[in-house]
Amino acid sequence: MVNHRRPALRRVLTGAAIGLVLAVTGPAGLAQAGTGAASTATGTAAAKARAVCPPTTLWANTGGGARNLIQYDTTGNTLSTAPLVRDYGDIAFSPNGSTLYGVDFPGTAGSTTLYAINPVTGGETASAPITGPLAAVTSVPAVNGLTSRADGTLIAGSFNTSQIFLIDPTTGVSTLFPVSFPAGVVSAGDFITLDDGDILAFGAASSTSPSPVFRIRPDNTIIQIGTVPQTFGAAKSAGSVYAFASNGDINLLNSLPTTASTAVLPVTTVEATGRGFYGATSTQDAGTCVTPAYTIAKTAKPGRAVDEGDTITYKVTVKNTGTTAASGNFTDDLSDVLDDAALVPGSVTSTTGSATVADETLTWTGTLAPGATATVTYKVKVNAPDTGDRRLVNAAAPTAPGGTCATSRACTVTIKVNKTEDCDEPGHGKPGHHHGDKPNHGRDDDYGHEDEDSMRK
Incomplete structure (x- = not known):
């Protein structure tokens, strides 16, 4: 019989052909077959058409x-x-x-x-x-x-x-x-x-x-x-x-x-x-419809309004919500943030995977086990004076199959930069007076996100 070894491919390979196998997992160790033992027949029932699955990786x-x-x-x-x-x-x-x-x-x-x-x-x-x-x-x-x-x-x-x-x-x-x-x-x-x-x-x-x-x-x-x-x-x-x-x-x-x-x-x-x-x-080779699934959620602190010179900490949480390992890749467009603020050097961190910023876009790549999460944080400092549009708006977007926002508003954060003339309280501008001195005066010190329409109210 012919020796079917792999031919050279840019380097000598001694490998064999590829195969795909899926098996039901048990509580520990190697997977347990659903029948408990290897069957010796493919099944004699007539083939039944299966519903087309969503895309998988x-x-x-x-x-x-x-x-x-x-x-x-x-x-x-x-x-x-x-x-x-x-x-x-x-x-x-x-x-x-x-x-x-x-x-x-x-x-x-x-x-x-x-x-x-x-x-x-x-x-x-x-x-x-x-x-x-x-x-x-x-x-x-x-x-x-x-x-x-x-x-x-x-x-x-x-x-x-x-x-x-x-x-x-x-x-x-x-x-x-x-x-x-x-x-x-x-x-x-x-x-x-x-x-x-x-x-x-x-x-x-x-x-x-x-x-x-x-x-x-x-x-x-x-x-x-x-x-x-x-x-x-x-x-x-x-x-x-x-x-x-x-x-x-x-x-x-x-x-x-x-x-x-x-x-x-x-x-x-x-x-x-x-x-x-x-x-x-793939997870669909056995005729099953398993697909990757993950969510992303974005928050900021302060979460609604800031003053010139303030530092904002952003946090994006990625969670694998499916039953199989999945990429949780996402991008975060910072272009409408960086016209009002500057990224704090060295502030980009990730609990796992890789987070980088290039061309005003933050990119995170990583694979998560089922139920696992990754947290990406970064900071920006608001310009003083702020010569931008005084609104920091950015949205994270999933870039791998199965990714969604945790809620309809979970991926977007909008923050307003306060103007000095916005404050009409007596004593404004005197030493010791600051927008943050009184509770809820133009500020929200909790993590949060909201859409632009709510910011205009």
Whole structure:
């Protein structure tokens, strides 16, 4: 059989094709399959069309000299990057998105391992040896296709055999899947549960040829539907499938025929990354509709009105409100603040992730675990005299999929700069008299935000 090793890609890579796997998580350790054991059938019920999910992010792992876990949006923008411990032949999320799995590549016969990976840090949190027929594949198991099914079991493929396998993520026990690739074809890197219930499988007939693409029906029949550029991983978002090619391209498959064909499938390259992909996944590969979700909320202190020379402290809180790791990226437009104030040097801080200011825009990037929060703070000092419009208005805006404002007004802060003539109390301008000397006199010392209409009242 042909040795389907990865070709050189700007550097020598010994990796395997990408795979996507999702499995249901248990209370601790590796995920627990929903059935408790690996099923040996794909199911004989007729395929049922699934509702199209909202967009989700795409995750990929690279290997060789640059081992990273990279999160992309569906236009190819990089949302986050974390270093990885080792080469993984493929990665896969559990069906609810709470656990990310990886399989060491190429592995050693009898000692291949399934790992749980922290998608925020890239570190390994648990491991289990894989046993059964997959572990016995010679000369090395070379798992390069991994994806979860809705019941929590994992589908896995190898470039050293045409057989396809199931893995129970709780025990690591593998069994034979009832379907194999045709003779002479091995796994190239992934399996995706389509919205119509079929499983999309990427194969390899040689180490350099395009990847044949197959549909596996619920009745355990398999047909080839076309070919795509050599693919080492795939991920699904909102019903669309993205193939991660051996040359580093992220390709959107424009067509997924339902009838047999060996024709070239049309693709659109959404990003030519040049990276050495080893695998890919998303939280929707198992046919589930898990999507990232996070909120942002912005406050300031003082929160409504200030005097010339005052310092304002802004705070933006980002919270992951979903069940899967998510980027909480946002921008904060400071252009209408900096015409009345100056950013205090060294005042930009973040509890996690990275916050920078450039061209009058603050940008925060970071990935958060479910329920986790990040707090970004910065300070500005109001000019004295203030020659601007005397209104500091700024709004934070989410820039990653699933981001929203915590409330309709949570992302915007408007602050007025008091004028001297605004105060008509006796004694104004005398030593010791200041707008802040009396409670609520033109000031609000609590964190707060309000829209411009309320400021005019």
